[in-house]
Amino acid sequence: MGWWHGLRERMSAWTRPAARDRDLDTEIAHHLDLEADRLQRAGLTPNEARRQALERFGDRADVVESTRAARRRPGTEGIVQDVAYAIRMLRKQYAFSGLAVATLALGIGATTAAFAVVNTVLLRPLPYRDADRLVFLREVTATHSLNPPSHPNVVDWRDRAQSFDGVVSAMFPSAATVRSAPSADPLRLTVMGVSRGFFRTLGVTPEQGREFTDEENTLGGARVVMVSDEFWRTQMGGRLPLGDVIVNGTAKAVIGVVPPDFSFATPAGLNRLSSSADPVMIYLPHEQAPGTCRTCRNYMVVARLKPDVTIERARAEMTALTAAMRAQYGTDITAVDVDVRDLRDYVAGDHRTLLMVVLGAAALVLLMACTNLVSAQLARGWTREPEVLIRTALGASRGRVIRQLMIENGVIVFVGAAAGLALAAGLTRIVTAVGFNQLPRLAELSIDGRIVAFTIAVSAATLLAVGIYPAWRLSRADAAGALRSTRGTGGSVRAAAWRVLLGFEIALALALSVGSALLVRTMANIMTADTGFESHRLLTASITPSERDVAHLDDARVDLAALPGVEDVAYTTRLPLSWGSNAGPVRRRTDPPGPDWPAFAGFRMVSPGYFDVLKQHVLQGRAFTSADGEHGEPVAIITPGIAATLWPGQNPIGQTIGTNYLFDEWLTVVGVVAEASIWSQPKGTQNEIYVPYAQHLHALPGQTQLIAMIRAAMGPDALTEPVRQSLRRTLPDSPALIRPMDARIEQSAASRRFVMVALTTFAGVAIVLAAIGIYGVLWYMVTTRSREIGIRLALGATPGVVQRRVLGGAVLIAIGGCAVGALAAMVASRFLEAQLYEVTPHDLRTYLASAGVIVLAVLAGAWLPAWRASRVDPLETMRAEVS
Amino acid sequence: MTTPDSTLIPGTFEMLILKALSLGPIHGWGVAERIERLSDGVCEIQQGAVYPALQRLLLKGWVIASWRESDNGRRARYYRLTASGRAHLQQELTWWRRAIGGVDRVLRSTTEES
Numbered sequence: 001m002g003w004w005h006g007l008r009e010r011m012s013a014w015t016r017p018a019a020r021d022r023d024l025d026t027e028i029a030h031h032l033d034l035e036a037d038r039l040q041r042a043g044l045t046p047n048e049a050r051r052q053a054l055e056r057f058g059d060r061a062d063v064v065e066s067t068r069a070a071r072r073r074p075g076t077e078g079i080v081q082d083v084a085y086a087i088r089m090l091r092k093q094y095a096f097s098g099l100a101v102a103t104l105a106l107g108i109g110a111t112t113a114a115f116a117v118v119n120t121v122l123l124r125p126l127p128y129r130d131a132d133r134l135v136f137l138r139e140v141t142a143t144h145s146l147n148p149p150s151h152p153n154v155v156d157w158r159d160r161a162q163s164f165d166g167v168v169s170a171m172f173p174s175a176a177t178v179r180s181a182p183s184a185d186p187l188r189l190t191v192m193g194v195s196r197g198f199f200r201t202l203g204v205t206p207e208q209g210r211e212f213t214d215e216e217n218t219l220g221g222a223r224v225v226m227v228s229d230e231f232w233r234t235q236m237g238g239r240l241p242l243g244d245v246i247v248n249g250t251a252k253a254v255i256g257v258v259p260p261d262f263s264f265a266t267p268a269g270l271n272r273l274s275s276s277a278d279p280v281m282i283y284l285p286h287e288q289a290p291g292t293c294r295t296c297r298n299y300m301v302v303a304r305l306k307p308d309v310t311i312e313r314a315r316a317e318m319t320a321l322t323a324a325m326r327a328q329y330g331t332d333i334t335a336v337d338v339d340v341r342d343l344r345d346y347v348a349g350d351h352r353t354l355l356m357v358v359l360g361a362a363a364l365v366l367l368m369a370c371t372n373l374v375s376a377q378l379a380r381g382w383t384r385e386p387e388v389l390i391r392t393a394l395g396a397s398r399g400r401v402i403r404q405l406m407i408e409n410g411v412i413v414f415v416g417a418a419a420g421l422a423l424a425a426g427l428t429r430i431v432t433a434v435g436f437n438q439l440p441r442l443a444e445l446s447i448d449g450r451i452v453a454f455t456i457a458v459s460a461a462t463l464l465a466v467g468i469y470p471a472w473r474l475s476r477a478d479a480a481g482a483l484r485s486t487r488g489t490g491g492s493v494r495a496a497a498w499r500v501l502l503g504f505e506i507a508l509a510l511a512l513s514v515g516s517a518l519l520v521r522t523m524a525n526i527m528t529a530d531t532g533f534e535s536h537r538l539l540t541a542s543i544t545p546s547e548r549d550v551a552h553l554d555d556a557r558v559d560l561a562a563l564p565g566v567e568d569v570a571y572t573t574r575l576p577l578s579w580g581s582n583a584g585p586v587r588r589r590t591d592p593p594g595p596d597w598p599a600f601a602g603f604r605m606v607s608p609g610y611f612d613v614l615k616q617h618v619l620q621g622r623a624f625t626s627a628d629g630e631h632g633e634p635v636a637i638i639t640p641g642i643a644a645t646l647w648p649g650q651n652p653i654g655q656t657i658g659t660n661y662l663f664d665e666w667l668t669v670v671g672v673v674a675e676a677s678i679w680s681q682p683k684g685t686q687n688e689i690y691v692p693y694a695q696h697l698h699a700l701p702g703q704t705q706l707i708a709m710i711r712a713a714m715g716p717d718a719l720t721e722p723v724r725q726s727l728r729r730t731l732p733d734s735p736a737l738i739r740p741m742d743a744r745i746e747q748s749a750a751s752r753r754f755v756m757v758a759l760t761t762f763a764g765v766a767i768v769l770a771a772i773g774i775y776g777v778l779w780y781m782v783t784t785r786s787r788e789i790g791i792r793l794a795l796g797a798t799p800g801v802v803q804r805r806v807l808g809g810a811v812l813i814a815i816g817g818c819a820v821g822a823l824a825a826m827v828a829s830r831f832l833e834a835q836l837y838e839v840t841p842h843d844l845r846t847y848l849a850s851a852g853v854i855v856l857a858v859l860a861g862a863w864l865p866a867w868r869a870s871r872v873d874p875l876e877t878m879r880a881e882v883s
Numbered sequence: 884m885t886t887p888d889s890t891l892i893p894g895t896f897e898m899l900i901l902k903a904l905s906l907g908p909i910h911g912w913g914v915a916e917r918i919e920r921l922s923d924g925v926c927e928i929q930q931g932a933v934y935p936a937l938q939r940l941l942l943k944g945w946v947i948a949s950w951r952e953s954d955n956g957r958r959a960r961y962y963r964l965t966a967s968g969r970a971h972l973q974q975e976l977t978w979w980r981r982a983i984g985g986v987d988r989v990l991r992s993t994t995e996e997s
Contacts, residue, residue: 006944
């Protein structure tokens with residue numbers, strides 16, 4: 001450890017030389033006293049003892065000088081010495097260093113955190129064995145839309161495709177009523193059906209028990225389920241043997257526990273209004289009730305490529321197989337091809353662009369931090385010029401001076417990067433905690449080696465960006481010029497460089513502000529988008545009524561409606577706005593059954609009063625009444641899109657309509673109701689067919705969910721608990737999932753929300769950095785030009801004029817920067833275009849508002865220097881110049 | 884530049900300091916006093932010379948220094964030998980004995996051996 005003590009000694013010799021000199025003085029004084037004491041004890045007089053002690057010590061100044069020289073022996077002239085010197089310099093200028101470190105920490109922290117998200121969502125392999133061999137399969141239609149396939153088609157793929165070591169499927173998650181034991185409270189949980197070999201093919205081994213066998217996962221197989229690790233630990237108390245759980249009223253044996261880190265690839269870009277965003281707790285063998293309809297679209301399919309098969313070969317085989325299936329099954333096959341893509345790409349989906357936007361924005365913040373630092377360095381260079389000149393005059397080479405300055409920057413960047421990394425670790429925690437839970441895989445977010453490596457690379461680039469130009473300028477400092485006057489009237493070259501740097505910063509800040517403002521407006525537009533009904537003050541409670549509870553649905557509705565604060569209640573089998581994932585065909589009686597369905601529509605069974613509760617306008621005919629009961633004439637209400645397609649120019653009321661949700665039933669259209677539309681789908685395409693649920697109670701088995709739509713008089717949140725208690729009283733077997741409708745709409749835009757929050761934060765930081773940059777540079781300009789300002793004041797300029805000149809200069813820079821930034825924003829916002837809603841990327845108001853905010857920030861930054869300029873005392877500056 | 888007294892063989896001064904410190908931590912004056920006392924006044928040195936020498940030893944990591952209260956109640960900087968300083972002293976001593984032995988044999992020789 002000798003080298004360590006030596007190193008510490010060197011560091012202290014360089015960082016605290018004054019303290020070390022004081023130490024030496026103390027030591028010598030003590031030494032002389034001790035020696036004098038000794039001589040006195042030997043019999044000398046005090047004076048004589050003192051004299052001899054001094055003589056025996058030798059020349060004191062010589063000793064001090066030699067000791068100092070020993071501290072900086074030639075061997076210590078190196079990096080260590082430079083670093084120590086840099087630390088000393090930076091400690092002396094703590095205001096500059098603190099600001100520089102904080103600025104860099106913000107920039108590096110933001111960039112690292114953004115990269116951590118990108119790394120997790122886009123780069124890191126999925127948590128399955130050999131995940132890069134897994135592909136996601138979807139059908140491609142003639143109109144190039146990508147659809148999940150039907151079960152019969154998946155079975156054909158599984159049996160016939162040669163490229164794969166396993167083709168497995170999962171159903172879209174849904175909700176079910178689950179009891180962990182016969183006496184336990186029922187819970188409403190997310191369940192997902194999986195095919196044969198699902199976990200085996202993904203390479204996931206159950207942590208307890210086993211996976212479904214093929215014999216279990218077939219028609220008539222044993223009643224078995226698998227459960228998640230969370231369910232096993234929290235609901236089953238981690239019990240072994242695993243025993244039974246009750247799913248939708250049926251006891252099923254738990255045969256395995258899925259490990260805690262497992263989650264099936266969350267499909268990106270899916271309509272998120274369903275309750276299925278919660279983690280899957282129960283896995284069911286879906287091939288016990290295999291889908292039989294070939295034209296349906298309801299399975300997520302993953303396949304594992306055989307070791308020697310490329311993805312291209314698999315694509316070619318699937319194309320050929322689709323053609324063969326079309327030849328065999330005719331019009332039942334709606335696909336023209338199969339899309340085969342890397343599972344990771346599928347999971348990342350449209351988040352790729354969004355995350356790249358966030359990463360780009362973070363990089364801009366870092367760039368601004370660097371720019372700020374460069375301009376501060378130039379300003380500092382001004383005041384440090386004498387020091388550098390003296391060192392050059394004393395024989396330091398230019399390379400040596402540059403090295404010293406680069407080391408100073410290196411220390412700043414190092415500390416800034418360390419703080420930035422810590423900041424990023426905190427930020428990622430916030431991101432995970434706050435949820436933004438619609439980004440896939442965010443739960444896996446963490447700082448790993450790749451991220452640290454990224455930070456190091458970014459820091460190195462930062463060092464180069466920050467250090468080179470100021471070091472080069474300083475090393476070229478003009479000795480003659482500077483010796484004449486260390487406080488000149490300011491180099492015009494440097495002033496121009498500053499204007500460019502500041503303008504650049506302002507341009508970046510504007511581009512970021514515009515991006516964030518566009519997204520803020522998008523979110524606002526989404527939340528106020530016309531849905532065709534009144535979504536505010538609407539509470540939704542979804543349940544799966546058990547067979548016993550079905551008989552009490554009316555009582556439950558009456559009980560809910562009687563709660564204080566509830567205006568009205570109605571039921572529907574599907575949430576409004578959850579369109580798209582299962583639209584089915586509708587037809588006139590004259591249309592032959594076949595592939596050419598004239599129209600598709602979502603299907604809902606609703607109770608009387610549903611349209612009143614939602615405030616959805618009945619445009620024609622009537623709403624359902626209690627007369628539309630079990631024994632009434634089968635009736636339906638449709639949206640205008642269906643009417644226009646099936647009966648163009650005719651009165652739809654009184655026509656008969658069929659839907660493949662109700663085989664062999666013909667319904668009389670009694671009304672046309674306005675479309676309830678989600679913002680993410682174009683209006684006019686979200687067709688719905690509504691039927692009274694009282695006429696189809698037989699179609700309400702234990703598996704189907706029913707949602708009570710509760711219209712609240714006030715904010716719906718306060719009603720959550722009373723509603724839960726009411727439902728527990730009236731429908732004890734059917735636990736409810738309760739959420740405000742607005743929260744569900746908001747969730748459907750969660751990934752945009754994430755980008756909006758990120759960009760707004762970055763834009764805020766950028767504006768602050770721009771203001772700091774302006775402040776710093778103007779402050780230096782005013783300080784170093786105090787003579788010129790003093791002369792102006794002496795010649796009769798009023799303080800107000802001087803102040804306006806400084807502010808005016810700042811505003812000019814701001815306007816120039818905003819103009820450049822606006823151009824940059826117009827180019828860059830094209831990447832955001834697909835994410836915007838009801839606002840164009842060139843929205844003039846957004847640009848003007850952003851520019852306004854930035855000019856205000858610049859004025860705020862310039863105000864203090866301007867005030868100081870007006871307070872310059874002309875006499876003082878004159879006197880200082882003379883002396 | 885203060886140098887060790889010319890009566891010392893060059894290069895031995897630092898070895899003497901290390902040896903003095905190997906007897907226990909002591910302040911600068913104590914180092915000078917120990918060397919004088921143990922050599923019975925033969926090695927008389929300019930006492931101030933111990934400070935630059937101690938500084939060099941500090942840089943090499945053979946010695947570390949810390950402030951503490953001395954016998955007379957004043958704060959003094961005490962120097963202490965590190966493990967690597969002790970090892971270095973051993974090397975020096977080995978070298979010194981060989982060198983002295985060699986010189987001694989030369990000086991005591993009476994006949995030219997063939």
